[in-house]
Amino acid sequence: MNFSSVRIITDDVDRLINFYEKVMDVSAERPAPVFAELVLPSCTLAIGHSQTVQLFGAGSAVAAENRTVIIEFRVHDVDAEYERLKPFVNEWVKEPTTMPWGNRAVLFRDPDGNLVNLFAPVTEEAIKRFSSRR
Incomplete structure (x- = not known):
C-alpha cells in the first residue's frame, strides 16, 4: 500500500489553492474546476470543493x-519559511520553536482554519530518525 494524498474539502477551492501554492511553492494541477492537486515528490495535497463530497x-x-488533523511539511529552514510566509499567513499558532522531540x-x-506545521529535524536524534525518509 502507498500513501497517496491528503484531501481538504473547502467551499472556496481557489482561495485554498492560492494559499497552498504559496506555502508549498508549487503550482496546482486542476483536472476540474472543483478539484486540484499540489504535487511534491513526497506527497500530494488535494483540494476539493464541498460539492464533490456527494460523490463519496x-x-x-x-x-x-x-x-x-495537522498538515505537516518538512522544510530545510523553518525560520526562513516563517519569514517568507509572514505576508500570506493570517493566523500564526506557534512561532518557530524547537520541540522536545528534536524538530x-x-x-x-x-x-479554512486547518492547522499547518512546517518542521525541520535539528537535533542529532531527530535528524537520524528522518534520515531514511524522503
Missing part, C-alpha cells in the same frame, strides 16, 4: 470543520 456519499466531509517547527492555520 452525502455528509462524509464538511468544509472548514477539521479540528483534529524545529512553526504552526499556523490555513484560510
Whole structure:
C-alpha cells in the first residue's frame, strides 16, 4: 500500500489553492474546476470543493470543520519559511520553536482554519530518525 494524498474539502477551492501554492511553492494541477492537486515528490495535497463530497456519499466531509488533523511539511529552514510566509499567513499558532522531540517547527492555520506545521529535524536524534525518509 502507498500513501497517496491528503484531501481538504473547502467551499472556496481557489482561495485554498492560492494559499497552498504559496506555502508549498508549487503550482496546482486542476483536472476540474472543483478539484486540484499540489504535487511534491513526497506527497500530494488535494483540494476539493464541498460539492464533490456527494460523490463519496452525502455528509462524509464538511468544509472548514477539521479540528483534529495537522498538515505537516518538512522544510530545510523553518525560520526562513516563517519569514517568507509572514505576508500570506493570517493566523500564526506557534512561532518557530524547537520541540522536545528534536524538530524545529512553526504552526499556523490555513484560510479554512486547518492547522499547518512546517518542521525541520535539528537535533542529532531527530535528524537520524528522518534520515531514511524522503
